[in-house]
Amino acid sequence: MDKVIVVGGPGPAVSIGNAIVQARRTHGNNVAFAGILNDDMAGKEINGFSVLGGLSDAPAFEREGYKFIFTIYKIGGQPQRIRLFDNLGVAENSLYTFVHPMAYVAPDAELAPGVVVMPHANISHGTKIGLGSLIMSNAYIGHDTQVGKHCFIAATSCTGSYVSVEDGVWIGFNATIRGRQKIGRYAAVGIGSVVVSDIPEEELWIGNPARYHKKVTDPIRY
Numbered sequence: 121m122d123k124v125i126v127v128g129g130p131g132p133a134v135s136i137g138n139a140i141v142q143a144r145r146t147h148g149n150n151v152a153f154a155g156i157l158n159d160d161m162a163g164k165e166i167n168g169f170s171v172l173g174g175l176s177d178a179p180a181f182e183r184e185g186y187k188f189i190f191t192i193y194k195i196g197g198q199p200q201r202i203r204l205f206d207n208l209g210v211a212e213n214s215l216y217t218f219v220h221p222m223a224y225v226a227p228d229a230e231l232a233p234g235v236v237v238m239p240h241a242n243i244s245h246g247t248k249i250g251l252g253s254l255i256m257s258n259a260y261i262g263h264d265t266q267v268g269k270h271c272f273i274a275a276t277s278c279t280g281s282y283v284s285v286e287d288g289v290w291i292g293f294n295a296t297i298r299g300r301q302k303i304g305r306y307a308a309v310g311i312g313s314v315v316v317s318d319i320p321e322e323e324l325w326i327g328n329p330a331r332y333h334k335k336v337t338d339p340i341r342y
């Protein structure tokens with residue numbers, strides 16, 4: 121039985137924790153959700169789940185055989201978020217790759233360590249998802265698409281085929297990316313936006329058709 125700790129807070133950590141619990145209860149997956157690591161809530165609970173410690177406790181849990189999923193996410197500040205991940209100090213083979221049993225992953229798709237694929241998500245043939253990327257519920261990813269490391273692909277978004285999504289990209293709810301586009305490193309796409317051209321690095325684009333809105337490092341309202 122794999123014992124999994126999710127690093128994060130209210131939001132994706134709790135959603136993913138619940139999906140792991142449900143996968144075991146309803147589908148018999150051989151995985152147990154052990155709890156959360158969160159620097160601000162150590163010793164408390166988040167949505168009924170125990171916070172086992174802070175991020176610096178990860179190596180001690182790793183020595184006890186726990187596996188990890190990293191869910192801290194942001195639109196701006198992706199380098200800081202990725203630094204938190206790097207500072208966890210756990211080996212790649214201690215990252216847990218979780219595919220919910222109600223998701224579809226094509227047999228030849230490749231998922232790196234720490235990837236999460238939530239219920240009803242679709243990963244089409246020839247597609248590769250990089251280390252620690254989160255593919256949330258109902259997100260669709262077309263064929264022969266490359267998703268980099270540490271990306272957040274929100275629920276119900278649709279990413280076409282032959283798309284190149286670079287490291288640390290953030291795609292909002294219900295956004296659509298036309299095939300063959302390139303979404304630059306740390307770029308972000310707002311809710312419901314329709315992307316029909318390439319997005320340069322570190323830019324937040326919104327609207328239909330999506331246009332430059334601001335740098336991801338500028339203040340935003342979540």
Ligand SMILES: CC(C)(COP(=O)(O)OP(=O)(O)OC[C@H]1O[C@@H](n2cnc3c(N)ncnc32)[C@H](O)[C@@H]1OP(=O)(O)O)[C@@H](O)C(=O)NCCC(=O)NCCS
Nearest residue numbers: 195274291292293309310311312313326327339340341342
């Ligand atoms: C784009 C976003 C980050 C907000 O950025 P912001 O700079 O704080 O934007 P504001 O809310 O101040 O809005 C600025 C303008 O952009 C518009 N706008 C904001 N988001 C938009 C979107 N996704 N599409 C089109 N227009 C948008 C606003 O209506 C406003 O227009 P106005 O100036 O004519 O009034 C946010 O709207 C968004 O899309 N968040 C993603 C949420 C999400 O997917 N969460 C998933 C978490 S699990």
